[in-house]
Amino acid sequence: MNSAHLRRTGLGSLLAVVGLVSVVGLAITGNAASATATTPATTTPGITTAGSTVAESAAGHDRDLAALRQLRDQQEDAWARGDGTAYAAIHTLDADVVTFSGDHLRTRNGIATGMQRYFDTYLQGTRLTTVTEQVRFPQPDLAVIVRTGCVLWPGDVTCTAEALSINTNVAVKQHGKWLFTSFQNTRVRPLP
Template identity: 50%
Template sequence: MTGRKFAAVVGAMVVALGIGTSANASGDDFARILKQQYDAWYEQDGAKFAATFHEDADMVTFNGEHLSTRKGIAEGMQYFFDNHIPKSRLKVLDSHVRYVRRDLAVIVRTTCIVETVECREGSLSRNTNVLSKRDGKWLQESFQNTRVEPLAPGVVPVSEPKGYPGSIEQIRQRQEDSWYEEDGAKFASTFSKDADVVTFNADHLRTRKGIAERMQFYFDNYINKTRLKTLGERIRFVGRDLVFVVRTGCQLVPPDTECRPDSVSRNINVLVKRDGKWTQESFQNTRYVPIQEVSGS
């Protein structure tokens, strides 16, 4: 998709949302950022790629690596370009744009890698891009990518759960409790009414009700009774009412106290404060799979 076509798509979504002319202008900003990022990928230029981010931004890569700050993103991506990413182009297959407020947008894109003409086999992925406008300029605050591993379609119909705003710690605890209790509605209650979730297999869940119904399907069919364990986190405030939490965790099979093998993952949680309480606007999870070092590097 060309930058001009993408701008048109974003602009149409903005008009549908009734945001106004200032937000219409942001469609061009988003197209510019997307084009620069994709040009940088093709040119294998880590610094150019990182220039689309704020200086204190966070990025979680396809393998769960956490790159923090623009400098860290530039260095990490250059390493990937030099050692692991072949010359290729990125292709946008789908894009979901949502404004949280006039200076904060969440974009969930489905993409693939193109080395010839068609998408490379196994390259389908989904990423959450959170952009904010600071001092009149849009840049990325966070970006996370997860490879698509489709699971069977299905939901468990539930009534829309009531929202559960609270402190950052209360939200984390409620999410962990609901996971152990296998309660999709309770899990979803920590999110805003129109939130976005991208799961470990890159399934895109939209709205609090949609999160509740799909998560209950996962609990009933795919997720064994486990506990979540936090191994580490980075909390970054952007002003007083926006926070990015990059959390590393794993699953425990009770009564074990050690991480279940291959269960370590990393997620970015975006929370907004309204009326003195926090609620989640977006969440994405990626399994952590260390990349083998290149011989002689």
């Protein structure tokens, strides 16, 4: 999806109204700063990192971004398979998930049970897709991820304006492994 497509469909205006990330269809730039420097914004397919101060090497930064991409891929795969247990496994034991409808799922077990209920009923046969994703590292072991995306229903190939949502994920690195600890999802509804 390019910027011309966004203008033609009005999706670009919708995204601008709610102040979302304006970068879609990102290219790899590989920018990362060395230890204790302010990192410039970096871009990888589907992930943009906002500049922040971190104490890590460029290689460590790239590894963290790769691990967060893998976490997103695991989330999308578990969703597509309708597997609540696998979906919950990428969360900390004490995680919180707030769905677009305001349902608050607490703890990994609660997330597994709640998401399985959704997968077996309302979301059966659906897939997740990410349109934009911005990653910021306030600390080396903490990532704040803001995504725009949607649920694709059987037969859908792209997001519609009505299906767009924006979510905020907080990921923590525990014992060298990234996991989500908090997730809040909200449908995109511009003000009149």
